[in-house]
Structures are given as C-alpha cells and as structure tokens.
Amino acid sequence: MTTQDPAATESDHEPLDLADQELVRDPFTAYAPVRERERMVRGRVQGVDPMWVATRHDDIRTIMSDPAFTIDAATVPGAPVAHRTEQTWQARGMYAGYENYLRAGIFDSDGTDHRRLRGLVTAAFSPGRVAALRPRIEEIAARLLDRLPDHAEDGVVDLIEHFARPLPITVICELIAVPEADRDRWRHRSATLAAGTCGEELGGALAGMVADAHELVDLHTAHPGDDLISELLAPHHDDRLSTDELVALITTLVVAGHITTVNLIANSTEALLAHPDQLALLREDPTLMPYAVDELMRFCGPVVRALPRYATRDTTVGGTPVCAGEAVLPIVSAANRDAAAFTEPDRLDLARTRRSRETHLGFGHGAHRCLGAHLAQEETAVALAALFARVPGLCLATDPRDLNRGTNPVNWHLKELPVRLHAG
Secondary structure: OOOOOOOOOOOOOOOEEOOOHHHHHOOOHHHHHHHOOOOOOEEEEEOEEEEEOOOOOOHHHHHHHHHOEEHHHHOOOOOOOOOOOHHHHHHOOOOOOOOHHHHOOOOOHHHHHHHHHHHHHHHHHHHHHHHHHHHHHHHHHHHHHHHHOOOOOOOOOOHHHHHHHHHHHHHHHOOOOOOOOHHHHHHHHHHHOOOOOOOOOHHHHHHHHHHHHHHHHHHEEEEOOOOHHHHHOOOOOOOOOOHHHHHHHHHHHHHHHHHHHHHHHHHHHHHHHHOHHHHHHHOOOHHHHHHHHHHHHHHHOOEEEEEEEEEEOEEEEEEEEEOOOOEEEEHHHHHHOOOOEEEEEEEOOOHHHHHHOOOOOOOOHHOOOOOHHHHHHHHHHHHHHHHHOOOOEEEEEEOOHHEEOOOOOOOOEEEOOOEEOOOO
C-alpha cells in the first residue's frame, strides 16, 4: 500500500520503540523524559508505518478535537494512507479479511458515519440508563464477593480472576444478551485479544469472537428480546446497522467494555492498597467515590494510548509541522501525568477533581470520547465500594514490585492480583 508519510519533518532523535519494555512496564514514568524532551517525537512499531507520537496533554486534546485530524485513514484526501491500527492487528496475527470489522466499527469511523453509528447506541450508555443498572451491578458484585473465600488458598485469592474480570463481563453480556452458557468463551477470547498475545492465538480468538457475534445477531433476529442487540435490530429504526457494523459493535463492546473496566478495577485496587492514606480518606467519606474513580483513571488507568489520528491537511501540533497523511499516536498515560495540566501529577489525590477543573484523557476527548465511560465508572465505583466494605482487612499478598504485568503496549494491566482477605 502506498502511503503519505513525508520524512521531511523527522525528529533529530532515533525513532521511539513503542514496544520497549520500559514503556510497557511503567508508561507513566518511562514516557516522562520523552514528554519533557520534545513536543512530538517519531515512533515505530514492527510491521507498522512510522508515526508521530504525542505525549503532552494540550497537544493530545488538540489532536482529538481538531477537524484537521481524522481517525479514519480512508478519509484523508489524496493518495491512500496506511491504516496503522489495521497494520498493528495484522502484525499481531489477525487473519486476512477481518480488517473489514475494524473499518466497520465506531472506533474507526469518523464524520457522518461515526455520528450515525454512535447515535444508534448512545442512549444505552447514557448516565440515566447506566444509573438504572446500578442495582444489578451491586447484585453481581455481592454474589462474587460471597464466593471469594471459596477460591482462597491460605487466605490468598487472585482478585482479577474471581472478581475484577467476571463483574464487567457479566454486565456487558447481560446488556447484549449473550447466552449464559457461552459467556466463559466470550470472556476468554476478549481477554486474549487484550493481553498482548500474537500469532495464531490472537488470530483464532478474533475469528472466534466474530463468529460468535454473527451467531448472536442470528439468535436475536430469530428471537428478539429486551436487550441492546434486539433493539438495534428492531424494524422501527430508520437507519439500521449492517450486519458487519453490528458484529463490529458487539466485538467492540465486549472487548473495550470488558477489558478496560477489568483493568481499571484491578489497577485501582492495587493503587489504593499501596496508598493507605487515600484509602482511609475514601473510607471516611464515601461521597468521594465518583471523584476517586476519576482520579484513579488518571493516575493508573489502563489505556496507554488512543487510536492514531491522521492529518487531513498540512498542519502543526504544538509548533511541530505535520504533513497531510501523517499519523499521530496519542499517548494518554503520558498526558495524564503532564505537569503542565495537573498539579503534582505523580501524586494520587482522590479529591483532585472535587476541587479543581483538571481533566484527564483516560476516556479520550472530543467526538470519540469513550462511549462506555459512564458504565466503566459506575462498575468501578460499585466494585471498589463493595470490595472494601466486605473485606476491610484486604491487603496485597506480595510486594508490589513483584506483581506480574502484561506485555500489551496498548493496555497497562496486571496478569493477576494476589490479595490476602485478612491481614495477618
């Protein structure tokens, strides 16, 4: 594929290796010297065309909201532009032909197509609809906590496997009415897609999830019920989704709607246990919880980087020339620790957004701000409140430095979170 990616604006430094293990292990710290050194640097990923890398908060807000940038490479005028997300999935092992589901999704559309797709599902994730789900989320959390001691060995349990992961996958599967007998398979495949695995394992997981989504569409077409997919299939919609669009939506909802929340719950629990003063503050004032979740998404959120944006014309970002067709990759975790945007950015401060207007980019910004942000916040708030109320003696079962983190450079996450249910 030919690309528009002029080299005239290359940085004086060697391109940044975005798969570097220091960046993967601790993006909040490792991206700091990059952010302080230059406004924009060149980045590379094996099998993917070069990109600009943005790490500063104000630059990323601009990229995410300026009409000079698009998320859909196909809408850039002129010669074809390499779709970096598609290249990344291909390099990881995506089977040929499955790029259609990337192109059909909400995440990878822009302009009229994006407004149409988003408009069809926005109501299901509105603050009011999410608030109505809270009793069910609380019920699921309580049931999982009831069973937590049964999974413990010598008082130690993996909180991800037995609490953080099953909670959001149950919620999202109920929202789209995945049959209960199939949910473990959906959970396993979505976890594989987000874990940083490559090759046949990833290709097979994506193909399997697409096949499952097609079966789910067929099921709800034949037997409509009271769920989001049946609603989208209803004949009263003037502008119904195509089958590929609906399958892409289902896959996106399950993977993004599940994994981000799993990792936010796990990362937040670890952060609070590592900052007992902040945990004590939250215990003393439960009304702090919504602000706490917001701050935790800034401080230890799982989203390392957003989808690339493509310049539709020659422009600049923070004074750096960006030519038409060039891709810019926003590093969200770097922006969320930018001292130009946050007071003492490396300090966890659960009351931060209660008293200030500092805004993180963990859920994105602009037209592509995360569709499921309200749901993720609600699930995390319920999970943390229930967990620390039910298990007041909860503590880490290992040194925080020994926790095993995943290798996905896009998604900062723990592979497991061993906790002790009773201090001792």
